[in-house]
Amino acid sequence: MTGLTVGEFSRVSHLSIKTLRHYHEVGLLAPAEIAPDTGYRYYSLDQVPTAQVIRRLRNLEMPVADVKAVLSAEDVTTRNELISAHLARLETRLAQAQTAIESLRELRRGYVLRRLIRRVLTTLWRDDPTRTLSDLPMELIEHTLGHFRQLRDPYEVRTVLLDEERKFGVLLQRGRQVLSRSRFTGTLSDEDYRYLHDTHGLPRDLVVYLNTEQS
Structure with missing residues (x-):
């Protein structure tokens, strides 16, 4: 051979x-x-x-089946059409992947923004419990959006801020009720913190804040 x-x-x-x-x-x-x-x-x-x-x-x-079709194509036009069809599928998948990545980035940005809003509120309410994000002047929101080159409606942003404030208020109320139980008096263990987060959506820093508030 x-x-x-x-x-x-x-x-x-x-x-x-x-x-x-x-x-x-x-x-x-x-x-x-x-x-x-x-x-x-x-x-x-x-x-x-x-x-x-x-x-x-x-x-x-x-x-493999498409590769076989390319190799057995009788003319260049047919071969190129098969390759172009596959490239189009790749481009579609790439676009879908990019959309998914951007969605994940939006989720991450939303999470960071939510944490930031909550920290601002806890600081604000520590000094004056009657204050609210509705006190923010619209000009400040407009200036901030312009500074970061965000083409968003400032009134829509204000609505989102107030909605996050409302949700945070509800979470604080629920957190106070949960932490008033006898199980959570005294020093909390890591298991307690995990339970509060996984079951009641109370992150560790918020639990610490609420316990400080109660004491």
């Missing part, structure tokens, strides 16, 4: 022996020859360009 052994072809094509065996089984890239007495597979140098095309398309996550 002449030609390259599967190990030699693996090295020149940069496809693993396992991958070459799989491609043979699915009919994507068959050996040029198979020794009838040993079953050893042999490839030719002429198959290297085809193997490289397969590797590039598979690296682009093109399904």
